[in-house]
Amino acid sequence: MEPSPVASWAHTLAVFDLETTGIDIDTCRIVTAHVGVIGADGAVLEQRQWLVDPGVEIPTAATLIHGVTTERARLEGRPAAQAVAEIIDALRDAAGRGYPIVAYNAAYDLSVLHREAERYAHDAFRGPGFVIDPLVIDKAVDRFRRGKRTLTAACEHYGVELTAAHDAGADAIAAGRVAQAIARSFPEVAATTIAELHASQVDWSREQAESYQEWRRMNGEPEFTTSGAWPLR
Template sequence: MEHSPAAWADTLAVFDLETTGIDIDTCRVVTAHVGVIGPEGDVLEQRQWLVDPGVEIPTAATLIHGVTTERARLEGIAAARAVGEIIATLREVAARSLPIVAYNAAYDLSLLRYEAERYGHEPFRGPGWVVDPLVIDKAVDRYRSGKRTLTAACEHYGVELLAAHDAGADAIAAGRVAQAIARAFPELAACAIAELHARQVDWSRQQAESYQDWRRRNGEPEFTTSGAWPLR
């Protein structure tokens, strides 16, 4: 069912993973969150996972999200089961025509696809609509200086983030940033969700092309990067 214009930010599904590293094709899920927030950013539903990824969690990753290999093995559920449950939960919220918010969505959704293939699950091919506050913010406020991390976005848009790199806190904060962007840019709020999704596909490609060009002009002539979105 198509959302009416200006309604896309009212009720949002939110999604985040914390993982063993940054490579989407080799890294594993450690924690995950899928939830739903209402028009005021209030948490309506949430489900969280602590996962035993079946591999050592590098110290560098533990320093970011706080989960050690020992804790994951002791308290986490098996990765194959967790990945299946995460995919099923995402499918359920997508079936309700809720846009799924993920900050830097191409990372989380692509990594989840590789995890699905690793454990023999049917991959989550992506919901009908994705809202990526990172891609949108870089498009609507292109020349703002400073970092574009979730923490920085929260500071800029006045969203509270008390536990950065906790999957639940990050997912909810990303959803609230998306809602704050919609309030700050009425032309986006008035955009139908299908159109917003299509714009993000173009914006992500343009942003990657611009970044690749900058890297090549600054001493890395062979540098390449992908702007595919929301799956790489």
């Protein structure tokens, strides 16, 4: 059987990922970053990567995930203010060429970058015209599938190779390929225009957050709240 053609919006995608010092978007700092471009077959066409000195200690828990120690970041990393400016410029360039920007759990990465821009008094990257978040889309189109929804799990489900999880480059490229695989698996996603898909993700993210909040409150956490704002929190 011939593979389904990739959706028109996925012919060329910018891919973006960060590894950071933590999970709190207001306080964590960028440690590594990747901005690249993939073609319709998932081949890497362009890539830029950064190792950043975040200017703070990298917690051991974070190092255990992405492998970068404070010592290495200080020795080899670019100063955070410079790196953040370069990452923003790379995303602006990709968006300016009309590429949708793919990020898995995009609201996290874009929000961290936004806070970093504020921290160093840069003009913030407020997002391109269109963002593709495979996490949000997958939850919406395959709502009742059991199991985890991590990038690793999504790659396994959609048959995408991920050789180095939590490496910013590997994660960014894999996320782009998962987005293309979702489009091949769900004709309704492939047939949706990029503008309609972006707008749908705004609604889906809010609905998913509301459902998760309700579940947590029903299971012993009556004060639990979470934000479904997307693609920036």
